[in-house]
Amino acid sequence: MTDEPLLRLEDVTKRFGVTLALDHVRFDLKAGEVHALMGENGAGKSTLMKILSGNIQRDGGRIVMDGRPIDIRSPLDARAHGIAIIHQELNAIPAMTVAENLSLGREPRTRFGTLDRRRVLRDAREKLARIGSDIDPAQPLGSLSVGMQQMVEIARAVSEDARVLVLDEPTAALSRAEALQLYALIGQMRSNGVGLIYISHRMEEVWQLADRVTVLRDGAYVGTGAMGELSPEDVVRMMVGRAMGDLYDHAPREAGDVVLAVEGLSGDGIGPVDLEVRSGEVVCMAGLIGSGRTEVARLIFGADRRSGGTVAIDGTPSRPADPHAAIADGIGMVPEDRKDQGLFLDHSVEINVAISSLDRFSTAGVVRRAEARKTVLEEMGRLHLRKNAIDLAVKALSGGNQQKAALARWLMRDSRVLILDEPTRGVDIGAKREIYELIDALARAGKAVLVISSDLPEAIGISDRLLVMREGRIVHELSSDRATEEEVMAYATGTAGRAAGTSHGAEA
Amino acid sequence: MTNETKPLATAAPKDSEGRPPFDFAKWWDRVGILMVLIALVLLMSLIAPNFNRVDNLLNIARSISVNAILAAGLTFVILTGGIDLSVGSIIAVSGVVAVVLAIAGLPAPLAVLAGIGVGALCGLVNGALTAYLSLAPFIVTLGTMTFLRGLAYTITAGQPIVSSDLNFKGIGIGYLFGVPIPVIVMAIVFLIAWFLLERTRYGRHVYAVGGNAQAARLAGVRVDRVTLSVYVIGGACAGLAGVIFAARVISAQPTAGTGYELDAIAAVVLGGTSLAGGRGRIVGTLIGSVILGVLSTGLILLNVPFFTQLLIKGVVIIFAVAIDGLKTRPLPFLRGARRAG
Numbered sequence: 001m002t003d004e005p006l007l008r009l010e011d012v013t014k015r016f017g018v019t020l021a022l023d024h025v026r027f028d029l030k031a032g033e034v035h036a037l038m039g040e041n042g043a044g045k046s047t048l049m050k051i052l053s054g055n056i057q058r059d060g061g062r063i064v065m066d067g068r069p070i071d072i073r074s075p076l077d078a079r080a081h082g083i084a085i086i087h088q089e090l091n092a093i094p095a096m097t098v099a100e101n102l103s104l105g106r107e108p109r110t111r112f113g114t115l116d117r118r119r120v121l122r123d124a125r126e127k128l129a130r131i132g133s134d135i136d137p138a139q140p141l142g143s144l145s146v147g148m149q150q151m152v153e154i155a156r157a158v159s160e161d162a163r164v165l166v167l168d169e170p171t172a173a174l175s176r177a178e179a180l181q182l183y184a185l186i187g188q189m190r191s192n193g194v195g196l197i198y199i200s201h202r203m204e205e206v207w208q209l210a211d212r213v214t215v216l217r218d219g220a221y222v223g224t225g226a227m228g229e230l231s232p233e234d235v236v237r238m239m240v241g242r243a244m245g246d247l248y249d250h251a252p253r254e255a256g257d258v259v260l261a262v263e264g265l266s267g268d269g270i271g272p273v274d275l276e277v278r279s280g281e282v283v284c285m286a287g288l289i290g291s292g293r294t295e296v297a298r299l300i301f302g303a304d305r306r307s308g309g310t311v312a313i314d315g316t317p318s319r320p321a322d323p324h325a326a327i328a329d330g331i332g333m334v335p336e337d338r339k340d341q342g343l344f345l346d347h348s349v350e351i352n353v354a355i356s357s358l359d360r361f362s363t364a365g366v367v368r369r370a371e372a373r374k375t376v377l378e379e380m381g382r383l384h385l386r387k388n389a390i391d392l393a394v395k396a397l398s399g400g401n402q403q404k405a406a407l408a409r410w411l412m413r414d415s416r417v418l419i420l421d422e423p424t425r426g427v428d429i430g431a432k433r434e435i436y437e438l439i440d441a442l443a444r445a446g447k448a449v450l451v452i453s454s455d456l457p458e459a460i461g462i463s464d465r466l467l468v469m470r471e472g473r474i475v476h477e478l479s480s481d482r483a484t485e486e487e488v489m490a491y492a493t494g495t496a497g498r499a500a501g502t503s504h505g506a507e508a
Numbered sequence: 509m510t511n512e513t514k515p516l517a518t519a520a521p522k523d524s525e526g527r528p529p530f531d532f533a534k535w536w537d538r539v540g541i542l543m544v545l546i547a548l549v550l551l552m553s554l555i556a557p558n559f560n561r562v563d564n565l566l567n568i569a570r571s572i573s574v575n576a577i578l579a580a581g582l583t584f585v586i587l588t589g590g591i592d593l594s595v596g597s598i599i600a601v602s603g604v605v606a607v608v609l610a611i612a613g614l615p616a617p618l619a620v621l622a623g624i625g626v627g628a629l630c631g632l633v634n635g636a637l638t639a640y641l642s643l644a645p646f647i648v649t650l651g652t653m654t655f656l657r658g659l660a661y662t663i664t665a666g667q668p669i670v671s672s673d674l675n676f677k678g679i680g681i682g683y684l685f686g687v688p689i690p691v692i693v694m695a696i697v698f699l700i701a702w703f704l705l706e707r708t709r710y711g712r713h714v715y716a717v718g719g720n721a722q723a724a725r726l727a728g729v730r731v732d733r734v735t736l737s738v739y740v741i742g743g744a745c746a747g748l749a750g751v752i753f754a755a756r757v758i759s760a761q762p763t764a765g766t767g768y769e770l771d772a773i774a775a776v777v778l779g780g781t782s783l784a785g786g787r788g789r790i791v792g793t794l795i796g797s798v799i800l801g802v803l804s805t806g807l808i809l810l811n812v813p814f815f816t817q818l819l820i821k822g823v824v825i826i827f828a829v830a831i832d833g834l835k836t837r838p839l840p841f842l843r844g845a846r847r848a849g
Contacts, residue, residue, distance in 0.1 A: 303726060327728040341726055344719035346786055355716055355727045358709040365708045409727065 004067055006031045006195045007083075007164050012061035014047055021047045023220045024061065029164060029195040034186060036198045036210035040239055040400075040428035044219040045199055049166050052197075053085045054078040084157035085166040086150060094142025098152055099124035101141050102159070127159040128152075131185055147178030154185060165189065166197040171205060172426060175289045183209060201428065202455075203232040215239055240430050247433055248461025250440045255281040255464065257314075259448035260300070260331075260417045265309035267299045270472040272309060277417065277448040282439055284451045284463035284480070287492045292472035293452045294336055297419045300450075301333040302326040313416060327356055332410030334403075336421040336452070342406045345395035349385070350376050352394050353408045360413075379408040384434055400431025407438065418442060421452045436462050456485045468492050541780055541795050544828065548799060552806040559809055566688060572801030573690035574599075574749045574756075576794060578768060579775040580701045581745025583793045584738040585645075586776050587705070588718040589785025592739060593649040594634060595772060597656035598746035599765025602626045603754030604663050607671060616676040620751050627747015628740050630656060635739030639732045645739075653769070660762040669760040680755025690752050697745065701790045714738060718785025775800055778828045799824075 005028040014022040022044045029035050037045050050056045052063070054072040062069050065081060072078050078085075092101045099120045108119040124137035133151050141149055150170060157165055167186075171179045186196060186209060200206050206213060207227055215222040215238040222238045256279035264272040270292045277283045285293040298304045300311055302322050311318045318329040326333075335341040344352055353376045354361065361372040377387055383404040389397065394405055403423060410418055420439070424432045439462055443449050453459040459466060460483050468476040468491040476491040553560040578595050585592045606623030610616065630652065637648045682689040705711035716724040717734045725731045746765075753764050779796030781788025803824060807817045 301726070322730070323726050324728045324730050333726065335726055340720070341722050344716060344723055344786065347715065347719050351712065351715070355712065355724075355729070358712060362709045365710060367707060367709055367712065369707075 008064040010062040012058050015059050021219050025221045031193045033211045034196045034209050036206045036213040039216035043216040082163035084162035086153050099137035127155045131155045147174040164195050168199045261312040263310050267306045270295045279446045280443050282443050282449045282463045283465045284459040285467045286459045286488050287469035291469040293469050330416035332415030333419040334406045343394050348391050349405050350390045357413045379411045400427040417448045419450045545799050556806045556809040568801050568805045569691040570688040572797050573694040574753050575771050576694050576797035577697050577749045578772040579793045580697050581742040582772045585742045587714050588738050590645040592742045593769050594653040595746040596765040596768040597653045598627045598630045599750035600660035601656050602747035602750035603764050604660050604760040606751045607754050607760035610675050620676050623751035624747040628744040631740040631743020635736035639735035664762045674758050677755045677758050680752050774825050
């Protein structure tokens with residue numbers, strides 16, 4: 001590690017129309033360090049990384065690599081300078097094999113000019129071996145888990161001798177085992193002298209991995225510090241511009257009668273599951289990815305076919321054959337994958353919020369538009385969504401505001417039971433706090449709230465009871481005020497009885 | 509907590525690619541295609557003799573009515589992200605059925621309804637195969653397109669059935685208050701379509717299915733039913749178009765409507781409806797049909813040879829779709845930035 005940084009961004013400025021997206025932002029990266037880049041959604045992290053990757057051009061400032069100013073005019077330039085980016089959304093071709101993806105654009109040829117299939121495979125195996133992965137290169141990429149696909153992307157970057165590697169929310173969709181594997185790989189690359197820029201919303205992960213952190217807010221540089229000198233609270237303060245207090249703080253709630261009663265529910269690889277959620281109660285389903293939490297939610301909501309069991313709302317049996325029927329019975333669900341399953345990205349906030357309540361706002365099939373619009377505006381107000389966003393396409397909103405739009409749909413519908421699958425994933429900390437407050441307010445208004453969360457401190461902090469799932473069943477139930485992360489992890493992983501000893505077990 | 513409300517207008521564009529200060533996409537969505545039409549009409553009135561005489565304009569309106577009615581129904585299908593290639597063949601089958609029944613003595617209104625009903629029935633088959641068997645609509649309707657054309661040939665034994673005193677010929681060649689009846693029918697069809705799409709719950713469900721079928725299902729939209737229904741609407745419109753066509757030529761032609769599905773798709777896309785679904789306006793479809801009609805008539809008045817007309821029409825379609833494609837992309841020439849390569 002030398003003192004001259006590997007990469008230095010000086011006073012980088014970017015303007016989109018009248019908006020100043022980046023205002024004289026500084027950032028530097030040393031060889032062999034992990035430098036975390038933090039900030040709320042909209043703070044300018046993505047824009048800065050797009051400039052670094054050559055997808056957009058800066059309007060001002062300098063990029064200096066090895067002490068020499070460089071220009072990055074295209075993604076090809078970035079690659080030539082040894083800058084590689086692992087995106088949140090992976091840019092690979094699922095139908096092609098791992099090996100084909102790894103040789104994409106520089107396929108080896110035989111003497112006759114045809115594709116040298118054997119070398120494609122051999123090269124791929126070597127590239128994967130360099131990162132210590134035993135993925136079979138002959139498999140179609142799409143058959144791998146997201147975590148494995150990410151490994152393939154990293155293998156590609158390493159094989160191209162990347163010196164700067166940007167990881168944008170890399171663990172957002174990883175299982176715990178995959179995340180651990182990624183951490184080990186990051187350690188390995190660091191000791192090889194690669195500089196890593198790490199973007200993440202997860203504080204614990206950042207503290208575990210990073211050497212330094214730089215915080216952006218509203219497109220401006222706020223500060224940089226070594227991890228040892230800062231506390232998570234300091235960073236949050238830098239990100240939001242003030243202290244947050246305890247994120248999960250809420251006054252005690254009183255549970256009423258049983259609203260949602262599920263008995264013997266089973267489906268493909270799931271169940272039988274029994275659970276109850278009372279009026280005024282927040283119940284959280286915890287467990288590893290793949291433990292069946294989302295599947296249970298979908299079965300209750302009628303989104304998947306159930307093979308047995310009953311669901312009752314307020315004592316009345318609900319036999320939802322499809323979500324349409326479940327919604328009519330008073331259930332609302334915000335799915336895990338906001339963009340693919342929750343929202344109509346090209347459509348306005350109004351359309352997105354009103355879609356499930358149109359039967360209540362129409363006469364003989366004709367929508368009472370003024371009334372519906374007024375109600376949408378009211379719900380937006382409750383969620384601190386700016387009213388003039390009502391006609392914006394949802395895709396123009398930040399992640400947090402998109403999630404609020406998804407929630408507003410069920411507020412408008414006034415559903416008795418709310419199922420929220422990973423409600424704060426990819427949401428910045430300010431919006432997170434607001435969503436927690438909303439969940440609390442909904443419970444206090446007598447709703448039954450069932451939350452799925454992989455963020456363990458969150459799952460414990462916002463709920464009254466925890467249901468721990470493993471292999472499609474609920475294996476343990478505990479009261480949130482006495483629960484510890486260790487205990488939940490022990491049941492989630494099936495090692496209950498001995499201490500699991502995981503301080504960062506949240507991301508499973 | 510007021511300071512937690514993030515100002516959307518400043519926060520939102522930062523994370524995305526950002527938008528140019530002049531929102532070309534919005535402007536084009538609203539008035540772009542109308543501008544093209546106005547420019548075209550101005551151009552034609554300047555250079556084409558007799559273009560803006562009332563009888564010529566009514567002539568244009570009548571000549572586009574079949575394509576426009578077809579395109580209106582197809583707009584529903586395309587808005588859900590589907591496609592219907594069989595509408596041209598439905599024109600032939602419904603026309604043949606209506607004419608045969610009329611000759612057999614069925615009163616005119618019933619013969620017309622039968623033609624529409626046959627179209628709707630064909631749509632029902634398309635829709636059921638698409639919605640409930642989850643087959644790709646392109647393939648399904650490619651199949652029914654061929655099948656129905658075969659059916660039209662089979663019923664007529666390959667020969668046109670001419671009936672000079674066809675009882676419903678008025679719907680094709682008649683006038684009401686000096687306006688051709690097909691034009692009045694077309695206006696009614698577009699009014700109903702506009703009402704359905706813009707004012708009813710059903711219309712919002714159509715857009716929702718096209719915008720994101722999975723999300724629509726989880727939002728409580730019965731995606732299967734909506735999908736089925738748009739093909740029925742598309743088929744019924746094609747049936748109506750078939751009846752009008754038959755009335756205009758006072759005969760049942762087994763070759764009627766050949767290639768019409770492509771003109772109708774062109775009109776829909778020209779009008780700004782996205783083939784990916786979820787985005788578009790019925791008014792755009794009407795304007796798209798009118799543009800194609802004005803172009804054809806104008807070129808005929810200018811004595812442009814038929815072959816050259818085709819060349820020009822092709823270029824216009826590609827040009828309009830190219831502008832449409834630019835909407836979804838940031839404009840590089842406005843931002844002075846190179847696109848990712």
